[in-house]
Amino acid sequence: MKVLKFGGTSVANARNILLAENIIKKESSQNRIIVVVSALHSVTDSLIKAAEYASLKDENYIPILKDLEEKHLNLVKELIPVLEQSSWLSFVKKHCNDMEDIYNGIFVLGEFTDKIKDRITSYGEFLSSNIIATRLQHEGLDCLWMNSADQIRTDSNFTHAKVDFNITEENIKKFADDHKNQIIVTPGFIAKDQNGNATTLGRGGSDYTAAIIAAAVSADELQIWTDVNGMMTADPRLASNAKSIPEISYHEAMELSHFGAKVLYPPSIQPVMAKNIDLQIKNTFDPDACGTLVSHRLSRPANEKHQIAAGVSNMSHIALLTLEGSGMVGIPGISAKLFQCLSFEKINVILITQGSSEHSITIAVNEKDAFHAENVVNASFKDDIQLQRMAPVKIETGLSIVALVGESMKNRSGISAKMFGCLGNNGINIRAIAQGSSERNISIVISEKDIKKAVNVLHEEFFESEIKQVHLYLCGIGNVGSKLVEQIFEQNEYLRENNLINLRIAGLSNSRKMYFSDQGISESEYSSWNEKGVEASIHGFAEEIISRNLRNSVFIDVTASSSVPEVYEKLLKKSINIVACNKIAASSDFEIYKNLKNTARNHSCRFYFETNVGAGLPVIGTINDLMKSGDKITSIQAVLSGTLNFVFNNYDGSRTFSDVVAQAQKEGFTEPDPRLDLTGTDVARKILILAREAGYPLQFEDIENESFLPEECLQGSVENFYEKLTEYEDHFKNLVNEAQKNGKILKYTAEFKDGKAKVGLQHVAPESDLYHLYGKDNIVIFKTLRYSEQPLVVKGAGAGAEVTASGVFADIIRSV
Known part of the structure; x- marks a missing residue:
């Protein structure tokens, strides 16, 4: 014998009941079965809501009762042949009138006790099970209706009655033995106390009814038919990748159901577990799906990695x-x-x-x-x-x-x-x-x-096979930001296959617009994201990231804005990783820099800014590795500006200095305002960051900056700046000529030694490591306790959107 229970969604309407009927026919052709049915979907909630209205003397309970009556009358008309409908329409009408009398009493007395609640909520299962049993009989099946309330005996703890299993099992077993019908249909949820008062087994009690009956008749199997393919690894409303659990132990099912897995009422497991009866959770709307087997006979290997948790x-x-x-x-x-x-x-x-x-x-x-x-x-x-x-x-x-x-x-x-x-x-x-x-x-x-x-x-x-979903929020969609987005789209498949990481661009912002998508902005969507975006502000962007509260979030700053770092601390305190191309934060006041590093550490997240120095070169990472291994930086000598290196590699007096700077700007090596590069401010920030990462608490004011630009070149607009460069062409020629007289070249260098740092133009001899440095290349020469005689050298392209974007990309991967 098998016991089948159909939940509220499985009997919500005539169409769903016909699906359940097909399942019943198939099972009854091979086994004797007992079918336990719930009330029609949402009926119990409506019965309770109407009673609450009535107890408040609110006549809104009347239309609710009318709707319930109409719902059951229509069900009779759809499921039962016309010639047989009259008696069953009268049956529904009679019991709805009985309900109405009870509700009128609640309205008059203004009282809605648990005892009355059990009485009125028992009507849902009583009506649905009678209609379904009649439908099966008219289909020619050997079917009998059993009133489970007459068989299941409880105490008088209304709404959560405790079952007397000795009497109940004896009653059910005797009924099943006395009635040999192939199909017995019975209502779930309802019972009676020793005085004949209606009681219920708690919300979800139809599952419990089925389990009690299965245990009483020592069924071969209990089937719970619902609207999902079994128990899930998580609530699919929260975890989109949740999947069905093929098999699970009684204890696992009990724990999961106790803590919110709605597909199974927790007390239902105990009766079948006591008698080692298998429990199948199946989908009425996909009956061929495997569902979930709850059993003491599990076939899964205990050592399978994905089976560590159920x-x-x-x-x-x-x-x-x-x-x-x-x-x-x-x-x-x-x-x-x-x-x-x-x-x-x-x-x-x-x-x-x-x-x-x-x-x-x-x-x-x-x-x-x-x-x-x-x-x-x-x-x-x-x-x-x-x-x-x-x-x-x-x-x-x-x-x-x-x-x-x-x-x-x-x-x-x-x-x-x-x-x-x-x-x-x-x-x-x-x-x-x-x-x-x-x-x-x-x-x-x-x-x-x-x-x-x-x-x-x-x-x-x-x-999830250890594929980690990473949510990226990108602030700044200029040259570097655009290249970074391209690289993410191009490389994501490789990262999924080889690094088990899936990158989702969950938010984009520039100075005008911001746009979000929790599922990730697709490559096709990216081309028009700013058309769909809303007005941007950096604080609004940060607040939206925090409110979305997505796992594995990374904020990426590829701007040069001084306002964007204002939100770093707020984001780090929410354990949102930060990858910054922007140098402002790491080169600001030392206490701000130190606070951001400590905040990241205290909140178990990452604050990476490798591209602050040397674009994609592993400069800061090299310092970090040296420090972690116990070494100490004693000096740093470096060319850190791709812009200035490009300018002085290409300026020999045959073209004007202004033309060379304009070429550098055109090719994307300078900031929109080239003075930020040519004044050495950018280089000063970089050597400051390196010194701090090496453990020295320097401030920006401590950096000695020997500027080669005349003061007049720094005034006015960018256009005025180029005009002034032309006026001072002789000054720039003299700088080059003086170096060439001594067989040397000009390099704008940064030095750190004995706790002090300076930046400025130097005459570099051919034997120097700094001499053979071409194009936009950078070089950093470290001397440490371990590298005291032969220095450690990091050299390569130190400017350009593509290499900078790749450095940011590498920081993103490190951060997750």
């Missing part, structure tokens, strides 16, 4: 209550007193955690019960609170529980570290932790606003 479950609208005080330490019975006072008030405790010091106990309850629980506990411990042995209960609301569940987590080291590590790296603060000795469940309490991010982070870490 699923991620979550429960929202949670509150934490903390009772603490020195008067609790070493005093027996405190916990018992706490749980007893909550039990008396029917307040369910979802999670418990207590430190070994016994100084505090923290419990999680439904948020709707939080303030009632607070009053109850404070009243129970009133004397201790007045004597200041304990503090009044502290409440935190707006929380959620996330649970990682799996049998294979037992005796596996590193699971908690992996779980907490990936959450911490995404800035998800854990408020409480609970893990039972069974090791099959690690539960955490987090902020409600972090729930989607947390579920996705854990699902990605444990279930």
Whole structure:
């Protein structure tokens, strides 16, 4: 014998019922079956809503009842042959009239008790099961309707009645033995107490009814037919990549369902688990799909990597209550007193955690019960609170529980570290932790606003073949930004296949517009993103990134703006990684620089700015590696401006200095205002950054800058600047000629030695490492304790949009 249960969506309307009928026909052709049905979809909610209106003396309950009556009458007309409809239309009408009498009583008395609630909510299953049984009979099937309320005996704890299993099993077994019909149809959810009053088994109780019946008749299998393909590895509304779980143990299913997996009512597992009855969760709308097998006979290999965890479950609208005080330490019975006072008030405790010091106990309850629980506990411990042995209960609301569940987590080291590590790296603060000795469940309490991010982070870490979704927010779509976007689109497939990383451009901003897409901006969409964007501001861009709260987020600054770094600290505090091409932050006041580095470290995120010096060259990374390995930088000699190197490599007096600078600007080697490069300010910032990364707390004012530009060239507009360069052509020729007289060339260099730094033009001899440096190349020469005689040299292209973008790209990959 098999037991089949069909949920509310499976019997929502005539079309869905016909799908269920096909399943029933197929199963009954091979087995004797008992079919348990729920009320039509949303009927129970409507019955409760109408009663709440009536209890408030609000006549809006009347149209709700009329709609319910019409819904059931229409179902009879669609499912039962015309010649047989009359009696069943009368049947529905009679019971709807009975309901109306009860609701009128609620309206008059203004009272809606749990006892009345059980009475009215029992009508949903009663009506649907009778109509479906009649439909099957008229299809020529050997079908009988059984009133489960007559068979299932409970106590009088209305809305959550406790089953008397001895009497119930005896009743069901006798009915099944006495009636040999191939199909028995029965309502779920409903029962009676010893006095014949209607009781119910809790919301989701139809599953429980089916499990009770399956256990009573020792069924070969229990099938739960619903609207999804079994239990999922996570809530698909939160994790788009959630997938069906092919098979799962009773204990895993119980843990997942307890913490929010809605597809199965938690008490349903216990009766079938006690008798080792397999439970299949199947999809009425896709009956050939595998679904989920809940069983004690699992075939999955215990050592499979993806089977470390079975699923991620979550429960929202949670509150934490903390009772603490020195008067609790070493005093027996405190916990018992706490749980007893909550039990008396029917307040369910979802999670418990207590430190070994016994100084505090923290419990999680439904948020709707939080303030009632607070009053109850404070009243129970009133004397201790007045004597200041304990503090009044502290409440935190707006929380959620996330649970990682799996049998294979037992005796596996590193699971908690992996779980907490990936959450911490995404800035998800854990408020409480609970893990039972069974090791099959690690539960955490987090902020409600972090729930989607947390579920996705854990699902990605444990279930998604380790492909990490990375969300990029790019600020600045100029030469470098555009090249970076091109490189991301070109390289993403390679990164997915070889590095298990999937990059999504989730946000773009320039000085005018900003645009967001959580699923990633596609290559085709990129060409017109600014047309769809909204008005941009850097603070608005940052706030939107924070509010979206996506996992593995990276903010990328490829601007030269002084305002963009203002949001760095705010983003780092939300554990959002930052990759900066912009030099402003790292070369600003030393305390600001130090604070940003510390903030990144304290919030488990990355602040990378390799392209601040040398574009794509590994200059800062080299310093970091030397420092980490215990070496010490003693001196740095460098050519750090691709612009100035290009200019002095190409200026020999045969063309005007103004023409050479204009060529450098045209080829993209300079800032829009070339004076930022030619004054040496940019080089000074770079040597400052290198000195700081080498461990020296220098300020920008400490850098000696020997400018070669006449003061008049720095005044006015860019156009005036080029005019002045022409006027001072003799000055620039003299600089070149003086160097050439001595067989040397001009290089704009940066030096750091003995804790001091300077930048300026130098005459460089042919034997110097700086001499043979062409085009836009940069060079950095490190002397350290280990590289004291033969220096460490980093050399290569130090300017250009493409190489700078590739350096930013490398920082992005390092950051995740």
